[in-house]
Amino acid sequence: MDHSNPEIALAGGKPGDKVTIIVHSYAMDKLYSALIIGTGALAMGMDVAFYFTFWGLKALQKNGLAKAPLSAMHLLGLGKWMMQRMMRKSKVATLERLMADYLELGGRVIACDMTMQIMGIKKEQLRQDWVTDYGAVGTYLNEARHSTVNLII
């Protein structure tokens, strides 16, 4: 199966070797999970689509990836600064680097039209080099129904 061609995956009409992730949250650690899974899946020959909606759209704004807060910092006492230090020490790439790799490997980034309106976010506020498509719920479902791995973060 040629995973680089979504038409072929779609033609089968059943779940293929594909990952679709809804990015609903705006949190550094959750964006890491999405981008590590996404680049990993692409490297293993799978097809991958991300669908950004609600708070997740913040990540696609200029500096959105760099400025994302942790999802649970107060609760557990491990701050963002400390986690970034540990990441540099472990040679983990930044979110911006992972996004560049993800796109270069053929990953798609769909921004949700309807929630952009609700969140008051305009197209020109999003990093155009990060967004590959705009879509709505039908776009999402056409990706998801042909994916084996569906996640929402």
Add this chain to the structure above:
Amino acid sequence: MDHSNPEIALAGGKPGDKVTIIVHSYAMDKLYSALIIGTGALAMGMDVAFYFTFWGLKALQKNGLAKAPLSAMHLLGLGKWMMQRMMRKSKVATLERLMADYLELGGRVIACDMTMQIMGIKKEQLRQDWVTDYGAVGTYLNEARHSTVNLII
């Protein structure tokens, strides 16, 4: 495949064109994601089941959909009042309207028996017109194992 008949989808014994969503959180934006995906999938001819558990059960109480807070309001400075104003402007239906559409299109709403006990919520506290079934983990797994799109919000 006749998606309106879950028996047929189940008979195949493998994932069908079906969406199952666990609603674990009680947050306006997450309930929107679930209901927009749910009504969209039904409109596209898919079968859909929601399984409400833990905080999600709050949404099924009287006024539960109307009163749901945002999942991230403090963090990002966009309040619920502002988001609702943007929604009216964009002609996005209310959660109550979406739930009515969802049920009319054949969507199922399963309330988790066991977590109702844990949360101290009685059947008479739930909107009877919103709940189509009560169930436990086995009920959930029988929906999920026959679904292509499984999510927990």
Add this chain to the structure above:
Amino acid sequence: MDHSNPEIALAGGKPGDKVTIIVHSYAMDKLYSALIIGTGALAMGMDVAFYFTFWGLKALQKNGLAKAPLSAMHLLGLGKWMMQRMMRKSKVATLERLMADYLELGGRVIACDMTMQIMGIKKEQLRQDWVTDYGAVGTYLNEARHSTVNLII
């Protein structure tokens, strides 16, 4: 299909009757959802893998299950103490008891190597009797691509 043997499930090269859950959060109620689904699925003859990453790794530390906070306590006024009382009354097992059952039924617990480094958590800090494997994103994807039910909590 022999679900106790992951090699057989993998051999088919398509989604089997399997559940894979990423445990990203550290919250009592979310750990309950994961462990109830996990033990339920094993009891129904399905194969199950948990992949612990980021805050979820806290749950695998000594007393990590017992000390997990609620995900939404302030918001809704139902405290952990009250919820635990209701659980005892409803004869719901503790998280530690559920984890023991899960492992005895053949459930696997994979701890994410890379995020352990980032979180500053060493192997000796994890309950060795709870961890069945260590892995990275490739390990996760090999579980997930052969699962029907994929969730991240």
